[in-house]
Amino acid sequence: MxxxxxxQRATRRMLTGAAGLAAAGALVAAAMPAAAAQEDAPGRDRSSRTVDxxxxxxxxxxxxxxxxxxxxxxxxxxxxxxxxxxxxxxxxxxxxxxxxxxxxxxxxxxxxxxxxxxxxxxxxxxxxxxxxxxxxxxxxxxxxxxxxxxxxxxxxxxxxxxxxxxxxxxxxxxxxxxxxxxxxxxxxxxxxxxxxxxxxxxxxxxxxxxxxxxxxxxxxxxxxxxxxxxxxxxxxxxxxxxxxxxxxxxxxxxxxxxxxxxxxxxxxxxxxxxxxxxxxxxxxxxxxxxxxxxxxxxxxxxxxxxxxxxxxxxxxxxxxxxxxxxxxxxxxxxxxxxxxxxxxxxxxxxxxxGTRDIVRTGVESANHPVRIRQFQPGYKNVMHELIDRWNGLAAEVANRPVGYISADIDGRGAPTSQYEKPLGDVIADAQLEALAPADKGGAQLALMNPGGIRGDLKYTAESKGVVTYGDAFAVQPFTNMMNVVDLTGAQLITALQQQVSGANQASIKILQVSKGFTYTLDMTKTGADRIVVGSVKLNGEPIDPAKTYRVAMNEFLSGGGDGFTVLKEHKNKLVGPSDLDAFTAYLTAHSSPSAPLAPPVTDRITVVR
CATH class of the missing domain: 3.60.21.10 (Metallo-dependent phosphatases)
Structure with a gap:
């Protein structure tokens, strides 16, 4: 275009409803705050002086x-x-x-x-x-x-x-x-x-x-x-x-x-x-x-x-x-x-x-919900038509089953007070499994940024627990490439501390961790002290600050994203599949119609409040 x-398109839309403006103008003028009237020039008609x-x-x-x-x-x-x-x-x-x-x-x-x-x-x-x-x-x-x-x-x-x-x-x-x-x-x-x-x-x-x-x-x-x-x-x-x-x-x-x-x-x-x-x-x-x-x-x-x-x-x-x-x-x-x-x-x-400016005392504003309407049968506006067209193009890929769940597995929709998300555990486990083999990187644990979990896996009567590729894509839409890197135990502990300090002091970001990696988060304390250092363990063994660990994470985290600056100090990076591929492969391998994946028990991060 x-x-x-x-x-021309914008002008046509701005002129919509102009016929009713004259009648509305009188009502607007009558409703103008007194403070706004004081800012009008003497002897000028307020309806011509100001416009909403x-x-x-x-x-x-x-x-x-x-x-x-x-x-x-x-x-x-x-x-x-x-x-x-x-x-x-x-x-x-x-x-x-x-x-x-x-x-x-x-x-x-x-x-x-x-x-x-x-x-x-x-x-x-x-x-x-x-x-x-x-x-x-x-x-x-x-x-x-x-x-x-x-x-x-x-x-x-x-x-x-x-x-x-x-x-x-x-x-x-x-x-x-x-x-x-x-x-x-x-x-x-x-x-x-x-x-x-x-x-x-x-x-x-x-x-x-x-x-x-x-x-x-x-x-x-x-x-x-x-x-x-x-x-x-x-x-x-x-x-x-x-x-x-x-x-x-x-x-x-x-x-x-x-x-x-x-x-x-x-x-x-x-x-x-x-x-x-x-x-x-x-x-x-x-x-x-x-x-x-x-x-x-x-x-x-x-x-x-x-x-x-x-x-x-x-x-x-x-x-x-x-x-x-x-x-x-x-x-x-x-x-x-x-x-x-x-x-x-x-x-x-x-x-x-007159002033060519906004009268601050005349500003009014409110938020309105976009309620889901019950449209008349057969009625479709241009947005319905647009969505139908694109859904049709995506259908073959979107509707392909990749897994099965027995109940809701919440990620984005989990309560903000729930630092360890059920879907976060699943994603971290999927990344670890994809990159644990020696020829895939030899990962010993995986870290997932919470902001990268963009949705939930929902169980509905209609879906009967089927997870489609479209459902998985809604959860992991970035298709970030997975990395496996070397980090020392000291760097791992620093990464955990950066969840609750520095750039994340005001709005904490709790990394989702794979099975076998556990620690205690003490919310009665402040800043980096919220991480109980002695509680950080891998498969039951305390993390050794001097030891090197192979850690899986997406490329966003390995680049120091979300304030985790220590993670970009890694060494020996190996690039693996996308996070979406790792996620869908895990769902397929760990679920079936007769044995759907259940929501995991969130017991990796112990929270003291």
Whole structure:
């Protein structure tokens, strides 16, 4: 699609519902806060002086075009009577209907995303290098997106292909595309990467900002990902790139936009926070603005220039709508819509034509669940059709049985307080088994990063415990190559300590370990002291700090990912099969219809609380 036709598409959508705007305008003007009225010029009609701009936003979709089953697909809200409602939510077909309804009557409407639209995707998207997700985002009418760390899973060239279209940099094209006569033209929306620069020339690899313009209204969008992206992406994915400080970058481009006369600015930041409650309607401004949220985004918001009027954020997969004070102490909106398309945020930005800026006191925002609808028989919107088409292309591969389970084996959906995940044990055991033979690396134990477990294995009456290749792919979608390396006992102990200290001090990351490797995690202590050194054993024998051990792990961990810097000090690396191949082989070898795999007993990590 040409730039001209993309603009025409966006313009057509922005004009939807314009006929009802005049009637709505009177109601909007009547509802304007008194503080906003004081900012109007004397003698000017407020309805002409200000205009309400709708900002619809979401984040961390991760290619989940269909609703995610089980706990990972749920959101909760607190009810007026104090009770909690659990809602099964998600799916781009449902999201499309919600966005259509939300846009009605809003001439000024922008849809934005804060990164991780792709990457770690289920098979229906991941098998096709996330082309289906980009196609879906085009169909949803996404206007602009910031990059997240997962946009770099396959490296710079693949990200540029997501923007510009064309053939995959390694796999090429199949008959011009996955479907005969069709080719991939890329995103209709701009991806923004203000703080991601080429190491050689220092220039951003994608546009740093984008300006929405309609009938004199101008709002700038700056997109950044977390500075720590190299810590959570494989080294190959970020090769040749530099990731700058989020605050410094946003301040730089906010100033540049200001010089161009763009006074209203929204930052799309792929970095997030942790609200005190998981309910999507939690009031994180009680007892004061931003009091109920912590984490990196709180510091970013407090230190970013007051020229920025709102933040749309992500990465932590949390739901919040908060007002965090800017450097001058004035409250400023910060939002996040959880993940997997379960929520969207609807924000009203009151734009003052006189100052060309956002009236902060006129900003309103709320998260809304993307409820799973009961569509009329025979009705399909364009997202249903898109999913059906791609599922059809994937069916032969996706539906192939690779194993059997007797009950749910939870990974991503396990409680956060459960540091050892049942599915984590299975994955670690699979990696050890694949790489234990002498000619495969001679691994004695395996370590698995918890963030790499992207789903659960669910037992349903319909599936009767059958695990398909598609199910396995949803759990291990990265297809990271397995490595076997030499580490000393001292390095192994340091790796365990790095789970709860250093980069992981605030948000601990507990490695999943293979059978025979045991230790005690004492949560009554702090930092590295939480690892009881004398308890670390392999097959009942204490780990010898001076001894060398052969350890299996994926290439992300062996590169020092997730703050495990000691792991990249390894020696004698041998590259094995992909983590997905190891996982599916294990499921096939250890289960059958008559003897399905049962959830393992999680007894490798003893937790003291």
């Amino acid at each position: 040409s730039p001209t036709s993309r603009t 701009v709708q900002l619809l936003s979401f984040n961390d979709l991760h290619g989940n075009l269909e609703p995610v089953p089980g706990k990972s697909g749920q959101v909760t809200q607190k009810l007026p009577d104090g009770g909690i409602e659990t809602i099964q939510a998600g799916g781009v077909a449902n999201l499309l209907e919600d966005l259509r309804e939300a846009r009605q009557g809003n001439e000024y409407s922008i849809t934005a995303a804060a990164g991780d639209m792709i990457g770690a995707s289920p098979l229906v998207s991941g098998l096709f290098h996330d082309e289906p997700t980009i196609e879906a985002m085009n169909g949803l009418g996404l206007d602009v997106a910031g990059v997240g760390n997962h946009e770099f899973d396959e490296g710079r060239d693949e990200l540029l292909r997501m923007q510009n279209g064309g053939c995959h940099p390694k796999d090429g094209c199949f008959d011009g595309g996955y479907e005969e006569g069709k080719s991939f033209h890329g995103a209709d929306f701009p991806y923004l990467a203000a703080n991601v620069t080429d190491e050689k020339n220092g220039k951003p690899i994608l546009a740093p900002y984008w300006v929405y313009q309609h009938k004199g209204v101008k709002i700038g969008f700056i997109g950044v990902t977390l500075e720590g992206t190299p810590d959570v992406v494989s080294a190959e994915g970020v090769k040749g790139l530099k990731f700058g400080d989020e605050v410094e970058t946003i301040n730089k481009y906010a100033q540049e936009l200001d010089r161009q006369g763009v006074k209203a600015v929204v930052a799309l930041v792929h970095e997030g926070g942790f609200p005190a409650s998981g309910d999507f309607n939690y009031d994180c401004d009680s007892p004061g603005p931003g009091a109920g949220i912590s984490g990196p985004i709180a510091e970013i918001a407090k230190n970013t220039t007051a020229k920025v009027d709102a933040f749309v954020t992500g990465h932590t997969h949390q739901a919040y709508v908060c007002n965090i004070p800017d450097p001058s102490g004035k409250p400023r909106l910060v939002t996040s819509a959880a993940s997997f398309g379960r929520l969207y945020t609807d924000t009203t930005l009151t734009y003052d034509r």
